[in-house]
Amino acid sequence: MKFVYTILFPIWVTVILTACQSRSTSSAETELLFEETFENGLDSSRWVVEIEPKPDSRVYVADGKLWLDTYGGVTVWLNYRLDGNVAIEYDRTVVIDTGANDRLSDLNQFWMATDPKNDNLFSRSGVFESYDSLSLYYVGMGGNTNTTTRFRKYEGDGTKPLIYEHDSRLESNRTYRIRTEVINGITTFSVDGQELFRHSDPDPLTSGYFGFRSTYSRQAIDNLRIYQLHD
Numbered sequence: 001m002k003f004v005y006t007i008l009f010p011i012w013v014t015v016i017l018t019a020c021q022s023r024s025t026s027s028a029e030t031e032l033l034f035e036e037t038f039e040n041g042l043d044s045s046r047w048v049v050e051i052e053p054k055p056d057s058r059v060y061v062a063d064g065k066l067w068l069d070t071y072g073g074v075t076v077w078l079n080y081r082l083d084g085n086v087a088i089e090y091d092r093t094v095v096i097d098t099g100a101n102d103r104l105s106d107l108n109q110f111w112m113a114t115d116p117k118n119d120n121l122f123s124r125s126g127v128f129e130s131y132d133s134l135s136l137y138y139v140g141m142g143g144n145t146n147t148t149t150r151f152r153k154y155e156g157d158g159t160k161p162l163i164y165e166h167d168s169r170l171e172s173n174r175t176y177r178i179r180t181e182v183i184n185g186i187t188t189f190s191v192d193g194q195e196l197f198r199h200s201d202p203d204p205l206t207s208g209y210f211g212f213r214s215t216y217s218r219q220a221i222d223n224l225r226i227y228q229l230h231d
Helices: none
Strands: 002-007 014-019 029-036 045-050 058-062 066-077 086-094 107-114 135-142 147-157 164-167 175-183 186-191 193-198 208-231
Touching: 045 058, 086 107, 107 175, 135 186, 135 193, 135 208, 147 193, 164 193, 175 208
Parallel strands: none
Antiparallel strands: 002 014, 014 029, 029 208, 045 066, 058 066, 066 208, 086 175, 086 208, 107 135, 107 208, 135 147, 147 164, 175 186, 186 193
16 A cells, blocks of 8 residues: 655755655655656755856756756756765756757756755855765766766865766757666665666765756756655
8 A cells, every 4th residue: 555645845946755655766665755747846945956157058947847057067966965875867968959058068966965064065156076075975977068977976085086987878859868876885876777886985975965956058947856765
Protein backbone atom coordinates (compact mmCIF):
# COMPACT_ATOMS: atom_id res chain seq x y z
CA MET A 1 0.00 0.00 0.00
CA LYS A 2 1.26 3.48 -0.84
CA PHE A 3 0.45 6.56 1.20
CA VAL A 4 1.18 9.92 -0.39
CA TYR A 5 1.44 13.07 1.68
CA THR A 6 1.44 16.29 -0.32
CA ILE A 7 2.69 19.56 1.17
CA LEU A 8 1.99 22.69 -0.83
CA PHE A 9 4.55 25.38 -0.10
CA PRO A 10 3.06 28.85 -0.43
CA ILE A 11 2.06 29.64 -4.00
CA TRP A 12 4.60 27.60 -5.92
CA VAL A 13 6.47 24.45 -5.01
CA THR A 14 4.91 21.06 -4.44
CA VAL A 15 6.80 18.56 -2.39
CA ILE A 16 5.54 15.02 -2.36
CA LEU A 17 6.55 12.69 0.42
CA THR A 18 5.89 9.06 -0.34
CA ALA A 19 6.06 6.12 2.03
CA CYS A 20 6.28 2.47 1.10
CA GLN A 21 6.91 3.18 -2.57
CA SER A 22 8.51 0.25 -4.34
CA ARG A 23 10.83 0.90 -7.23
CA SER A 24 14.04 -0.94 -8.01
CA THR A 25 17.14 1.19 -8.56
CA SER A 26 20.64 0.08 -7.69
CA SER A 27 18.98 -2.75 -5.71
CA ALA A 28 17.42 -0.19 -3.38
CA GLU A 29 13.90 0.81 -2.44
CA THR A 30 13.07 4.44 -3.03
CA GLU A 31 11.18 7.17 -1.23
CA LEU A 32 10.27 10.29 -3.17
CA LEU A 33 11.61 13.27 -1.24
CA PHE A 34 11.05 16.14 -3.64
CA GLU A 35 9.36 16.80 -6.95
CA GLU A 36 9.36 20.00 -9.01
CA THR A 37 7.67 20.58 -12.36
CA PHE A 38 7.96 24.40 -12.40
CA GLU A 39 4.29 24.77 -13.26
CA ASN A 40 3.74 27.57 -10.75
CA GLY A 41 6.89 29.66 -10.88
CA LEU A 42 10.06 29.63 -8.82
CA ASP A 43 9.70 29.61 -5.03
CA SER A 44 12.49 31.73 -3.56
CA SER A 45 12.21 29.84 -0.27
CA ARG A 46 13.14 26.63 -2.09
CA TRP A 47 15.51 27.91 -4.79
CA VAL A 48 18.56 30.15 -4.48
CA VAL A 49 19.84 31.82 -7.64
CA GLU A 50 23.47 32.93 -7.86
CA ILE A 51 24.05 34.71 -11.15
CA GLU A 52 27.12 36.50 -12.43
CA PRO A 53 26.36 40.19 -13.04
CA LYS A 54 26.50 40.17 -16.83
CA PRO A 55 24.18 41.81 -19.37
CA ASP A 56 21.31 39.84 -20.88
CA SER A 57 21.40 37.29 -18.05
CA ARG A 58 18.40 35.97 -16.17
CA VAL A 59 16.87 32.93 -14.53
CA TYR A 60 13.12 32.53 -14.86
CA VAL A 61 10.25 30.08 -15.23
CA ALA A 62 8.20 29.93 -18.43
CA ASP A 63 6.09 27.24 -20.10
CA GLY A 64 6.49 25.00 -17.06
CA LYS A 65 10.29 24.98 -17.25
CA LEU A 66 13.17 26.57 -15.40
CA TRP A 67 15.29 28.63 -17.78
CA LEU A 68 18.95 29.50 -17.32
CA ASP A 69 19.56 32.21 -19.91
CA THR A 70 22.87 33.82 -19.05
CA TYR A 71 25.93 35.38 -20.59
CA GLY A 72 28.02 34.50 -17.53
CA GLY A 73 28.05 31.90 -14.81
CA VAL A 74 24.97 30.79 -12.90
CA THR A 75 24.11 28.34 -10.14
CA VAL A 76 20.57 27.54 -9.05
CA TRP A 77 20.65 25.75 -5.70
CA LEU A 78 17.86 23.67 -4.25
CA ASN A 79 17.58 24.85 -0.64
CA TYR A 80 17.06 21.34 0.68
CA ARG A 81 19.93 19.46 2.27
CA LEU A 82 20.33 15.87 1.07
CA ASP A 83 21.65 13.16 3.37
CA GLY A 84 22.70 9.57 2.84
CA ASN A 85 21.84 7.55 -0.24
CA VAL A 86 19.94 9.58 -2.83
CA ALA A 87 19.05 9.73 -6.52
CA ILE A 88 18.47 12.96 -8.46
CA GLU A 89 16.68 12.96 -11.83
CA TYR A 90 15.67 15.76 -14.19
CA ASP A 91 15.20 16.72 -17.85
CA ARG A 92 17.53 19.30 -19.38
CA THR A 93 17.93 20.85 -22.83
CA VAL A 94 20.61 23.16 -24.20
CA VAL A 95 18.63 25.36 -26.56
CA ILE A 96 20.10 26.63 -29.81
CA ASP A 97 17.94 29.05 -31.78
CA THR A 98 18.19 32.84 -32.08
CA GLY A 99 18.71 33.76 -28.42
CA ALA A 100 21.53 36.12 -27.50
CA ASN A 101 23.11 33.53 -25.20
CA ASP A 102 22.55 30.45 -27.34
CA ARG A 103 25.74 28.39 -27.19
CA LEU A 104 26.12 24.62 -27.13
CA SER A 105 28.02 24.21 -23.88
CA ASP A 106 28.01 23.53 -20.14
CA LEU A 107 25.27 21.21 -18.97
CA ASN A 108 26.76 21.16 -15.49
CA GLN A 109 25.77 20.37 -11.92
CA PHE A 110 27.00 20.37 -8.32
CA TRP A 111 25.89 17.84 -5.72
CA MET A 112 26.59 17.03 -2.07
CA ALA A 113 27.92 20.58 -1.77
CA THR A 114 28.94 22.15 1.54
CA ASP A 115 31.16 25.03 2.60
CA PRO A 116 33.68 23.85 5.23
CA LYS A 117 34.20 27.43 6.43
CA ASN A 118 30.66 28.78 6.35
CA ASP A 119 27.36 27.27 7.43
CA ASN A 120 25.68 29.43 4.79
CA LEU A 121 26.47 27.80 1.46
CA PHE A 122 24.53 30.38 -0.54
CA SER A 123 26.95 33.29 -0.49
CA ARG A 124 28.50 33.39 -3.96
CA SER A 125 28.18 35.49 -7.08
CA GLY A 126 27.79 32.86 -9.79
CA VAL A 127 31.41 33.28 -10.92
CA PHE A 128 32.75 29.75 -11.38
CA GLU A 129 35.98 30.27 -9.45
CA SER A 130 34.06 31.45 -6.38
CA TYR A 131 33.02 27.84 -5.75
CA ASP A 132 36.56 26.46 -5.60
CA SER A 133 36.61 26.44 -1.79
CA LEU A 134 33.53 24.22 -1.51
CA SER A 135 33.37 20.49 -0.89
CA LEU A 136 31.28 18.83 -3.61
CA TYR A 137 31.01 16.58 -6.65
CA TYR A 138 30.87 18.25 -10.06
CA VAL A 139 30.13 17.20 -13.62
CA GLY A 140 30.63 19.51 -16.56
CA MET A 141 29.01 17.91 -19.62
CA GLY A 142 29.95 19.56 -22.88
CA GLY A 143 32.12 22.14 -21.16
CA ASN A 144 34.52 24.51 -22.89
CA THR A 145 32.20 25.01 -25.87
CA ASN A 146 31.30 21.33 -26.03
CA THR A 147 34.85 19.97 -26.11
CA THR A 148 35.05 18.29 -22.68
CA THR A 149 32.93 16.18 -20.33
CA ARG A 150 34.51 15.86 -16.90
CA PHE A 151 33.94 14.66 -13.35
CA ARG A 152 35.68 16.41 -10.46
CA LYS A 153 35.63 16.28 -6.70
CA TYR A 154 36.12 19.60 -4.93
CA GLU A 155 38.07 18.90 -1.75
CA GLY A 156 37.02 21.96 0.23
CA ASP A 157 40.52 23.43 0.31
CA GLY A 158 40.67 25.00 -3.14
CA THR A 159 41.76 21.84 -4.94
CA LYS A 160 39.42 20.17 -7.43
CA PRO A 161 41.19 17.23 -9.05
CA LEU A 162 40.01 15.90 -12.39
CA ILE A 163 38.99 12.30 -11.71
CA TYR A 164 37.40 11.17 -14.98
CA GLU A 165 36.78 12.34 -18.54
CA HIS A 166 34.29 11.02 -21.10
CA ASP A 167 33.97 11.48 -24.86
CA SER A 168 30.23 12.22 -24.69
CA ARG A 169 29.23 15.59 -26.13
CA LEU A 170 26.05 17.66 -26.19
CA GLU A 171 23.53 17.76 -29.02
CA SER A 172 21.62 20.98 -29.56
CA ASN A 173 17.92 21.03 -28.61
CA ARG A 174 18.01 17.47 -27.34
CA THR A 175 16.26 16.84 -24.04
CA TYR A 176 18.40 14.64 -21.81
CA ARG A 177 17.24 12.70 -18.77
CA ILE A 178 19.97 13.12 -16.19
CA ARG A 179 20.26 10.78 -13.21
CA THR A 180 22.77 11.05 -10.39
CA GLU A 181 23.09 8.58 -7.53
CA VAL A 182 24.98 8.59 -4.26
CA ILE A 183 24.82 5.22 -2.58
CA ASN A 184 27.13 3.58 -0.07
CA GLY A 185 30.21 5.59 -1.01
CA ILE A 186 29.68 5.36 -4.77
CA THR A 187 28.36 8.21 -6.90
CA THR A 188 27.24 7.84 -10.51
CA PHE A 189 26.18 10.21 -13.28
CA SER A 190 24.01 8.86 -16.11
CA VAL A 191 22.48 10.38 -19.23
CA ASP A 192 19.46 8.77 -20.89
CA GLY A 193 20.22 5.54 -19.05
CA GLN A 194 23.91 5.46 -20.03
CA GLU A 195 26.32 5.70 -17.12
CA LEU A 196 29.08 8.18 -17.92
CA PHE A 197 30.81 8.28 -14.55
CA ARG A 198 31.07 5.97 -11.54
CA HIS A 199 33.28 6.99 -8.64
CA SER A 200 33.95 4.83 -5.60
CA ASP A 201 35.10 7.45 -3.12
CA PRO A 202 37.34 6.39 -0.21
CA ASP A 203 36.23 9.56 1.58
CA PRO A 204 32.67 9.96 0.31
CA LEU A 205 30.49 13.04 0.54
CA THR A 206 27.30 11.87 2.23
CA SER A 207 25.45 15.13 2.86
CA GLY A 208 25.03 18.45 1.09
CA TYR A 209 23.15 20.50 -1.48
CA PHE A 210 22.33 20.05 -5.16
CA GLY A 211 22.62 22.80 -7.74
CA PHE A 212 22.13 23.29 -11.47
CA ARG A 213 25.24 24.94 -12.88
CA SER A 214 26.02 26.54 -16.23
CA THR A 215 27.62 29.47 -18.02
CA TYR A 216 27.01 31.40 -21.24
CA SER A 217 24.13 29.38 -22.65
CA ARG A 218 20.35 29.02 -22.65
CA GLN A 219 19.00 25.89 -21.02
CA ALA A 220 15.59 24.52 -20.03
CA ILE A 221 15.11 22.25 -17.01
CA ASP A 222 12.03 20.29 -15.94
CA ASN A 223 10.69 17.24 -14.09
CA LEU A 224 13.08 17.19 -11.15
CA ARG A 225 12.67 14.29 -8.76
CA ILE A 226 14.84 13.41 -5.79
CA TYR A 227 14.63 10.05 -4.06
CA GLN A 228 15.97 8.65 -0.82
CA LEU A 229 17.44 5.22 -1.51
CA HIS A 230 17.06 2.48 1.09
CA ASP A 231 19.05 -0.75 1.06
